[in-house]
Amino acid sequence: MAIDIRTLGKTGLDVSEQGLGCMGMTFGYGEADATEARATIDRALELGVTLLDTADMYGPYTNEELIGRAVAGRRDRVVLASKVGNEVVDGKLTWRVNGRPDYIRRSIEGTLRRLGTDHLDLYYLHRVDPEVEVEETFGALAELVQAGLVRHLGISEAGPATIRRAHAVHPLTAVQTEYSLFTRDVEVNGVLETVRELGIGFVAYSPLGRGFLTGTIRDTSDIPEGIDFRRIAPRFKDENIRQNLPVVDQLSDLAAVTGTTVSRLALAWVLSRGEDVVAIPGTKRRRYLEENVSASDLTLSPDVLAAIDSIAPYGVTAGNRYPDAEMAALNR
Template identity: 60%
Template sequence: MKTLALGSHGLTVSAEGLGAMGMSVWYGARDEQESLATLRRAIDLGVTFIDTAEAYGPFENEKLVGRAIAGRRDEVTVATKFATEFDDDGTSHGLNGSPAHAHRAVDRSLKHLGIDVIDLYYLHRVDPDVPIEDTVGAMAEMVHAGKVRHIGLSEAAPATIRRAHAVHPLAAVQSEYSLFSREPENNGVLETLRELGIGFVAFSPLGRGFLSGQITRVDDLDLDDARRHLPRFSPENIAKNLAVVDDLRELATAKGVTPSQLALAWVMAQGVVPIPGTKRRAYLEENAAAADITLTPEELATLNAAVPPGIASGERDTPTGLARTYL
């Protein structure tokens, strides 16, 4: 796996990362042993940029990642996030971007991960009730204390990014980004990051699984899979979206790759680091191979014509989820 500089502030990561969220929450049935094997196989393959968060569980995903990287800490770049205030029993009290909560959260994440320092610590969602300068000021204190190496934001608006970056350099910002979700191209986020030398990390680069070509109907998802409640997977939208995936599959077949690999290669061609999530080694290996795919300008143009911005039917998240993005 190739490595690259994520932004211009000294953080180097694998060209493709691994999102660990689905190993613990939201995406249906889980197998802890297969998840551990997948995380360890990722390290073997050089997919060493591992993304987790306190909210995934809560806590359980960080603990899982901690078990997987035990004895191999120096081989991985660990990214985790905080924002929601949780009691130790997991009770949620909503967003809290206060410095006091930030300091409590980082200490708990370090404990759950079983590490001494977090490589990249994100504010998971911006708290509209706390000035971003206060939250990032606390995160800067973590850097100075040696608890965190680099900091970032998730799903933040350009103005917020600029204000945060003025307090302490941001290494990265992450948002949902894929052929199906191209808002960062249109809302000024990508332009702002490139201007400031901040890296961009794309979560859900496979459109929450749609672009893999593995989902053909809602019943392919487990009954407790949260995607069943997302607008793009609704009966009125899924058929329209699958027609687009069929076009993607034709292009992938012509290229001699899978739909997942083609979709990931497109994201990487934008200068973005994708962190596709998976719970299984087979899909991990398929995704990792995408880093070796080169797309010509002509192929990129064909892809953009086949899957143009805005073609996906339905919003990418629920109204509640969308209300917490791009603040």
């Protein structure tokens, strides 16, 4: 297994073409297992994964703390990316977006402390605050760069106009948005076109459709009990699962013909979208990490790419990826 290095943006942040989305290790996807999560991070570094992706809201705070412990003594081997903007007050999520400069300045201190570092390699605005001009927010983020606390800036789930406005304040290194065979919005809403015009890297989260594109989810009983985001996600309601399964089954058949698995096929497809695209599949288990990393060895032929497009074109998926309130916070 070999992971290539790709460069995000004109500012030149070199990262592994696959990073590791760490959210599910402590937040959003069922019960946590700190021992296996730590072992997964260790294995990722062994396999050449350099980019670790987290956020202060994951936990809250526990995700950054886990990563801080895991990279202690080897900070120079990793690219640490975190996010700010989903408001946390007194250790609790408010489920509000906060892009005020004073909140940005306060938040970086805790993030650096929890990660055990004096700087972040990449700091994203997690969601755009509709009540704060993005120029104000990125003015505060630019101050963090000037102070040496952050090396590169990014933005998550923003629309083309907002990306341009933020980039005009301080050059963006990365735009992070959900992108997979089940979520191809960025191909048609101008986001990919905009980042390529401006020379910004693109980071694809949930490239396996939150597990749907692994072929392991057939109905809601396959989603772990307890606190798992997918239990409230419209796309994972039984009626939508039933509509989406034929797409997964056709992709699985295509994968079998090409001698691979559907998850490797789906992840290799994301990586094939361009040298400016980096994927951050999330997992908290070593066995899934290793399968994900092996997708970097898979080259898809033009015929296979054409077959994939015919099976999973834009708009094929039933059900929104978030509940209505969260959908309203996207593409601002």
